[in-house]
Amino acid sequence: MDLNKLTTEKRNERSMNLDTLSTEQVIRLMNEEDAVVPKAIEQIVPTIAKAVDAIIARFKKNGRLIYIGAGTSGRLGVLDAVECVPTFGVPPEKVVGVIAGGDRAMYRAVEGAEDSPTLGQQDLTALSLTKEDVVVGIAASGRTPYVIGALTYANEVGAETIALSCNQDAEISAFANIAIEVIVGAEVLTGSTRLKAGTAQKLVLNMLSTASMIGIGKVYNNLMVDVQPTNEKLRVRAVRIIQQATECTEEQAQEAFEQSGEQVKIAIVMILFDQTKEQAEETLVQNQGFIRKTT
Known part of the structure; x- marks a missing residue:
C-alpha cells in the first residue's frame, strides 16, 4: 500500500x-x-x-x-x-x-x-x-x-x-x-x-x-413540505410552513394541519384548492406528489 x-x-x-x-x-x-x-x-x-x-x-x-x-x-x-x-x-x-x-x-x-x-x-x-x-x-x-x-x-x-x-x-x-x-x-x-x-x-x-x-416532489418553493412533526418544535414549524406556502392565517394553517392528520403537504393542497383531506390526497397522487404540478 x-x-x-x-x-x-x-x-x-x-x-x-x-x-x-x-x-x-x-x-x-x-x-x-x-x-x-x-x-x-x-x-x-x-x-x-x-x-x-x-x-x-x-x-x-x-x-x-x-x-x-x-x-x-x-x-x-x-x-x-x-x-x-x-x-x-x-x-x-x-x-x-x-x-x-x-x-x-x-x-x-x-x-x-x-x-x-x-x-x-x-x-x-x-x-x-x-x-x-x-x-x-x-x-x-x-x-x-x-x-x-x-x-x-x-x-x-x-x-x-x-x-x-x-x-x-x-x-x-x-x-x-x-x-x-x-x-x-x-x-x-x-x-x-x-x-x-x-x-x-x-x-x-x-x-x-x-x-x-x-x-421527487419533497419540496415546494423552498419549504420542507414532507417534514415529519415528531416533536413540538417540528409541529410549530409544520404550521409555519403551511402558512408560508399558502399565505393563510395561523389559525387556518393550524386547522388544516389537524384535519390533514398532521400531514403538511396535504394541508397545503387542502388550503390552496379548498379541498377535503381525501380530495387533496387524490390530487397529489395524480401529480406524483408534486404540489407545483397542481398549481
Whole structure:
C-alpha cells in the first residue's frame, strides 16, 4: 500500500509548525484551509448534478439510495441517511447508510472491517440489493477495499453506482458509473481526513440527498413540505410552513394541519384548492406528489 501518492496523505506545507502555533493561529489556519472545500466542489458541480439525476431516476422506479463506507466516510453516510427520514418524510428503508463493522462502528472503530471487500458485498447482499437501487461508495482515500467490494457487487447486480472520494484518479472511481472526486489538498493535521475531506464529503452528501428529494416532489418553493412533526418544535414549524406556502392565517394553517392528520403537504393542497383531506390526497397522487404540478 503506497500512501505517498494520495493527496489526502500528503503533508500540508502551511501547517509544518502546527504544534508551535497559538490557539488562535491554529483556528485561523484551519478556517483558511476549510475555505478551500467549497471552491473544490464548485469545480465538479456538473458531475454532482449527473449523480443527482441518476438518483432521481432510480427513486422514480421505487429504488433506494444506499450510502456505504468505512470510518468517518461511513459515519457521514449514515448521518445523511438518518436525517432524510424526518426532513423529507421518507421511510427509513428509502435512504440507507451502511458502515463497515455495523452499527457499533458508529461509536468505536472496528479493526480490519474496512480492509475486507467481501464484507462490503455481504452488507449489500443483506439489504437485498436490486438493479433499481443506487449505491454511493464513500472513501476519502478512494482506495478502501470494503467500498471497492461493495461497488463491484453493485455493478454485478446492475445497480447505479457512484463513487465519492477526495483524491484524483481514485481507485474506487474505476468501479463506479459516476465518479465524484473532490480535491481539497493535504490536511492541516496530516492524514486526518475527518477534516477537509470529511467536510467535502458532508457537503456533497447534502447536495445528493437534498437535490434528489427536490426532484421527487419533497419540496415546494423552498419549504420542507414532507417534514415529519415528531416533536413540538417540528409541529410549530409544520404550521409555519403551511402558512408560508399558502399565505393563510395561523389559525387556518393550524386547522388544516389537524384535519390533514398532521400531514403538511396535504394541508397545503387542502388550503390552496379548498379541498377535503381525501380530495387533496387524490390530487397529489395524480401529480406524483408534486404540489407545483397542481398549481
